[in-house]
Amino acid sequence: MKSNITCLTVGLLLSTFSLSAIATTHTTSQNSTTSSQSSLTATQTQNGQILEVLMVIDNNEINAANAVLTKTTNPNVKTFANTMITDHSENLKAIQNLAKQINITPVVSSKSTKLQQAGQDELKKLSSLSSNQLDTTYINAMVKGHEAALKLIDNKLLPNASDPKVKSFLTDTRAVVAHHLQLAQTVQSQLPK
Numbered sequence: 349m350k351s352n353i354t355c356l357t358v359g360l361l362l363s364t365f366s367l368s369a370i371a372t373t374h375t376t377s378q379n380s381t382t383s384s385q386s387s388l389t390a391t392q393t394q395n396g397q398i399l400e401v402l403m404v405i406d407n408n409e410i411n412a413a414n415a416v417l418t419k420t421t422n423p424n425v426k427t428f429a430n431t432m433i434t435d436h437s438e439n440l441k442a443i444q445n446l447a448k449q450i451n452i453t454p455v456v457s458s459k460s461t462k463l464q465q466a467g468q469d470e471l472k473k474l475s476s477l478s479s480n481q482l483d484t485t486y487i488n489a490m491v492k493g494h495e496a497a498l499k500l501i502d503n504k505l506l507p508n509a510s511d512p513k514v515k516s517f518l519t520d521t522r523a524v525v526a527h528h529l530q531l532a533q534t535v536q537s538q539l540p541k
Contacts, residue, residue, distance in 0.1 A: 395509060395514050396454050397457045397459075399455075399514070401457070401460050402521065403440060403443050403444075403454055405497070407436075408464075410432070410433050410437060410440070412467075413429035414429075416486050417429050417430070417433075419477075419478075422479075422483050424535045425486065428531055429486075446513060446514070450511055480540070490528070490532035491529065491532045491533055494525055494526075494532055495529060498522065498526060498529065501518055506519070
């Protein structure tokens with residue numbers, strides 16, 4: 349499940365994210381079999397796909413931040429990347445706990461699979477950049493990606509989450525995403541032009 353991605357890729361993919369496709373896509377979870385997948389209700393599948401997308405995004409953010417930390421010398425970028433690792437690791441654990449608590453299995457969808465592949469591709473691109481190019485590319489991507497994530501949560505995930513605990517979790521996650529956007533914009537304003 350672990351993949352590598354920048355928020356630029358997340359932003360591009362999330363802006364085209366369609367829960368109508370998620371609601372009709374019935375693919376297997378990495379932790380479930382085809383027979384157990386077919387026993388899930390449409391509501392469980394939809395909520396499971398929402399959780400899976402969030403998990404992929406969290407893993408992508410963690411992996412992108414780890415990659416940036418191996419090259420950057422900018423203290424502001426390092427601080428931001430460390431914040432991404434800490435916050436997204438906590439969110440990932442919280443999603444896993446929520447899934448257990450409400451007995452909903454995260455469900456892989458075509459969108460979560462595309463996010464994973466795009467992340468791997470984008471990480472290869474980032475790996476080829478120098479430290480200065482990497483800093484600017486990463487932070488610009490963080491701004492765009494967090495803006496797109498807010499739109500995704502507001503326009504697709506929250507309206508389509510049917511479980512009250514999933515909705516509450518999304519509301520809490522949205523606040524953290526908004527905070528990350530502010531942090532990224534601050535770091536962006538401090539980078540050399």
